[in-house]
Amino acid sequence: MAASLTVRVQAEVFDTAAEISLLSAGRNDIGAVVSFSGLCRDEGGTLEALELEHYPGMAEAEIRRICAEAIRRFDLQGVTAIHRYGKIAPGAPIVLVVAASSHRQAAFDGASFIMDFLKTGAPFWKKEHRVDGGKGDWVSAKDADDSARDRWRQR
DSSP states (O other): OOOEEEEEEESSOOOHHHHHHHHHTTOTTOOEEEEEEEEOOOSTTOEEEEEEEEOTTHHHHHHHHHHHHHHHHHTOSEEEEEEEOEEEOTTSEEEEEEEEESSHHHHHHHHHHHHHHHHHHSOEEEEEEETTOOOOOBOOOOHHHHHHHHHHHTO
């Protein structure tokens, strides 16, 4: 059976359990499902919301490209990747990656690979909105994210 691939960029909250069920329904070739759900964290009680902007069309295309590469590289049976945009409150979900494979290590590696490349390659921008009404900052890229991505290039 061919690998399934679902990519969505949306403002609405997603249901992690429903997405996992949808990906694995009727698939007897799947032996492992690994999911990663990224949440908006509050930086010491100072964050009212994180506002995510994206480049429509390009964001979906880049996420799809990353996921397709993971499917090929790790022989995945399916992938779901959902990324939200708009104002997101602390504790709310931002991103979901679900990787399904015959064996657990491929699912773990596939999900990690997708997140590492999504974090550094997909065209999203994050702006902080502070509780005190102060000017929020645009969130800068982190060297640790580049390092995480680069470890896959050495394999």
